[in-house]
Amino acid sequence: MKQSMIGRVKEKLQRCLDLALQKGASSAKAGFVHSDALSCGYESGRLKNMGAEEKINCKIEVLVNGKCGRVSGNDMDRLEELVGSAIQLGKNGSDAHFEAYPSPSTEPRIQSWSDEVYNLTPEKMIDDCGDIVSRLKDYNEEMDINAGASRLENEMLLLTTGGVCHEEKATGWSLGAAVQRTEGTDMLFTGFGRSWGDLNEFYDPSYIVGRVLEDLKQGERIAESPEGNVPAYLPPEVLQQFLRVFEIGVNGRSVAKGESPLRGKLGQQVLAPEMTVVDNPHRPFSPSAAAVDDDGVPTRELTLFDQGVLKHFLYDLDTAGLVGEEPTGHNNCQPYELMINPGDRPSEELLADIEDGIYIKHLLGFGQSNIVNGDFSANVGLGYRVRNGRIEGRVKNRCQLSRFLLRLEQPDKSYPIRVHPGIGKCLNRLISSILHRIIDLSLSRLQCDSGERQQQSKRQHTTSRRAQSSTC
DSSP: SSSHHHHHHHHHHHHHHHHHHTOSSEEEEEEEEEEEEEEEEEEETTEEEEEEEEEEEEEEEEEETTTEEEEEEEETOOHOOOOHHHHHHTTSEOOOSSSSSSOOOOOOOOOOOOOOHOOOOHHHHHHHHHHHHHHHHHOOOEEEEEEEEEEEEEEEEEETSOOEEEEEEEEEEEEEEEEEETTOOOOOOEEEEEESOSSSTOOOOOHHHHHHHHHHTSSEEEESOOOOSSOEEEOOOHHHHTTTTHHHHHHHHHHHHTOOTTTTOSBBSSSSOOOOEETTTTTOTTTTOOSBTTTTTTOOOOOEEEETTEEOOOOOOHHHHHHHHOOOSSSOOOOEEEEEESSBBBBHHHHTTTTTTEEEEEEESGSSBTTTTTTTEEEEEEEEEEEETTTEEEEOSSBEEEEEEEEEOOTOOOOOOOOOEOOOOOOOOHHHHHTTTTTTEEEEEEOOOGGGGHHHHHHHHHHHHHHHHHHH
């Protein structure tokens, strides 16, 4: 970031807040974000682009007669017009469930700026991406190889009529690669990337190459798909998709609307006793770290589940007012960074424990499932057959993860599939046991159908979805 804009913008935003009060607002806030980004990208093995981008954005939010008006724009010379628009929208806006934006309070100090990232040059990023591409070409030059890197600096300012004045600067980088290997009618897609706020050991082109090559080599041999209910091993990138259930469950807005399966369960044992889940917005240099939320409420590390007991729901300022609770400093009532306490078995040991099962690296269509109702459906985009603790080969075409079913109030239900997550040292039984109290994760069928049975599986899945809708 060549030059900070915070100094000259702060006075303008303060004038906007004063103007909003003069025009009839009872309370107001103004936010400003300025970002600079550099990026480069290789497509099909060749350098495709190298560019720079600068963005600014200003948001004005006002309360007028108990209603809320919001506007945004990027013309810093027309901020007074934004205030007028916000006032007009506020007169007919949505109901606000709070009376005023907060006053200043103690804020945590979080490391978010790295001079090393700021000094990361375009030449360095191009060279590192080129090295990734070159090493992947050494394995197979016929593949479609893509790589990219970026560097980001941003600064933000938040002012409220309550007196909050929060400034923040942060850096970030990303580095990754993706490949497509095509042999006849067989296609394998894989990739790996990282992002962080500090230039540390995570920035490692060799590690990214190694992860991609591992998938490619393990996928060279095609293995017969397993049939029926089988154990499944889930690495972190797949397991995190299942944690979406937690995010919905503790979302205060979902609780207030009656959509959360955890409604009415506060203080109860809802997960396995081994499970402690913490939301941590204060990890230094984490891309999701935040000292305050968008309303100026300070964030804090919050234990959501303590040894399986539900301890907290998440509330932004408006939702907290709606349900009569204190705000927890969570934008849109969503967690910043969920962290699960580790278990005592490494991933390699969990994988070695599988006699005959599947290692799922990537799921297709998982996000299209009806997560609120606990109905999951996804195809295995990249997976491997595991026998006697060893990867035998890649399963393809026929492998379908046909249905995940979440049911409530069935603590004694048995589990037809064992699920082994792979988070370094992590809990075994993470999926199959953590939800044993109020949520029964019944992975009812890991169905690896042959081509002629796929239509039958689809009909069975449709019937199961209807049954679930009528009983829950």
